[in-house]
Amino acid sequence: MEPLFIDSLKGQIFAVYHTAKTPGTPKGQILFIPPFAEELNRSRHMIARQARCFADQGYGVLILDLYGTGDSHGTFGDATLDIWRADILAASDWLARKSDAPCSLWAMRTGALLAADALQHTPDLARNLLLWSPVTNGKRFISQYMRIKLAAEMTGNTTTPSLTMKDLWAQLDQGKNLEIAGYDISPALANSLNDLTLADVPLAEDTTVLWVENALTTPAEMSPGSRKIIDQWQTKNAKVVTAVVNDVSFWTLQEPEWAEEYIEQTTMLAQQNLV
Numbered sequence: 001m002e003p004l005f006i007d008s009l010k011g012q013i014f015a016v017y018h019t020a021k022t023p024g025t026p027k028g029q030i031l032f033i034p035p036f037a038e039e040l041n042r043s044r045h046m047i048a049r050q051a052r053c054f055a056d057q058g059y060g061v062l063i064l065d066l067y068g069t070g071d072s073h074g075t076f077g078d079a080t081l082d083i084w085r086a087d088i089l090a091a092s093d094w095l096a097r098k099s100d101a102p103c104s105l106w107a108m109r110t111g112a113l114l115a116a117d118a119l120q121h122t123p124d125l126a127r128n129l130l131l132w133s134p135v136t137n138g139k140r141f142i143s144q145y146m147r148i149k150l151a152a153e154m155t156g157n158t159t160t161p162s163l164t165m166k167d168l169w170a171q172l173d174q175g176k177n178l179e180i181a182g183y184d185i186s187p188a189l190a191n192s193l194n195d196l197t198l199a200d201v202p203l204a205e206d207t208t209v210l211w212v213e214n215a216l217t218t219p220a221e222m223s224p225g226s227r228k229i230i231d232q233w234q235t236k237n238a239k240v241v242t243a244v245v246n247d248v249s250f251w252t253l254q255e256p257e258w259a260e261e262y263i264e265q266t267t268m269l270a271q272q273n274l275v
Contacts, residue, residue, distance in 0.1 A: 006064070006094050009086035011073030015064040015094075018051045022058035028102050028274060029095045030054055031126070032063040033088060033118075035109035036145070037076070037183045039251040040069060043108060046250055046259060050106075053267045059274075060099060061106075064091045077177050077184030081117060081192035088118045092125055104128035104274060109251060110135045113193065116201035123202050128274055130210040132262065133249075136225050138196035149180045198229045203238040210269045211242045212262060220244040241273050 002019065005012040020026035032047060034040045051061040065072040066087050068079040095103055105126040107115040112134030119125055135141045146168050153163045168178060172187040179185075203209070211230065215221055222230070222244050230240050245261035 006087075006090050008067065008083075008090040010067055010078075010083050013064055013067060013073065013087050013090065014071035015062055015091060016048075016051075017098075018055040018061040018063070020058045020060045021055050026060040026099055026101045027058040028060075028104055028128075029099055030059050030061045030104050030106050030130070031088070031091055031095060032061065033105060033107040033111035033115050034064070034066060034069070035111050035251060036141075038181060039109055042253055042256070043251045045256045046262065047108070049258075050263055050266055053263060054270065057267070057271060059104075059270075060095070060101070062091055062095055064088075075184070077186055080186065080188045081114075081196075084114055085118050085121060088114065089122060089125070092122075102127045104130055106130040106132070107134065108132040110138070110141060110193065112136075112198060113138050113141075113196040116198050117196055119201050119203075123204070127206075128208045128210070130266070130270065130274070131212065132266070133213045133251075134198060134211070134226070136198045136229050138193040142190055142194050145180060145185075146178070149178065152181075199232055201233075203233055203236050205237040207238045208273055209233060209238055209240045210266070210273055211240060212266050212269065213242075213244055214247055214249055214259075214262075215244045216246075218246060220246045239273075241269055243269060 002017040004015055004017060006015055035043060047063060051063055054061045067083045068074040068076040092103060103126045105115045112131050146165060149168060150163055171178060172190050175187055177184040177186050213226060222242060233240055243265040245265055247259040247261040248257050250257055250259045
């Protein structure tokens, strides 16, 4: 495991590289694109464990902290989609200098939207996509995230009228950051994420997508929103391999818990389908 800093658009970003455990050149390189805000911190134990599994299979894995997160330069409130896209491309360039092995993007939750955005700007960025419970629609995610703010206001305020979603968007429209659950969200970032959807990702015909998501139903079933996106991608002749697990939504939990099925299914799908 190699901790390092990579030069990017607005400063250095922190990353950890897990070296392939097999002899010689790695069979592939995997770039991890993280989820949003506190979801990343709640998921680090799972991300690190899966990275070690990939390394055991012969892949080099780069896990990065985007600008304003973790040990990277900057503050979250100054982050924009353009900056994060530049971080992803800088990390990809670092991997390309490390080895000419084919690169795959492994993205979790909103990281899938960032991967889609990066691929729109650089279609040859990666040969494969591996998605963990991807957020398919940025507008829906931002609305859900803002409800955290509304819920906190309702709980702690009994004397003045409660905030509404319209009030929060008005604050952003005035150029003011929103503080939600300890994170400042800039108008630029909120509006950019609001416009992203997985439906827009350009997929080459030979693209392989591994899609692993959690289900609260028994038996486990793919959500309608996910199925819609997958159907659209398959019409573009992309190969989409899915796994639906009944496991904990570990990115929502205050205390770390292991989601064993995520690890097992992801490792198996990678072994069977990734280059």
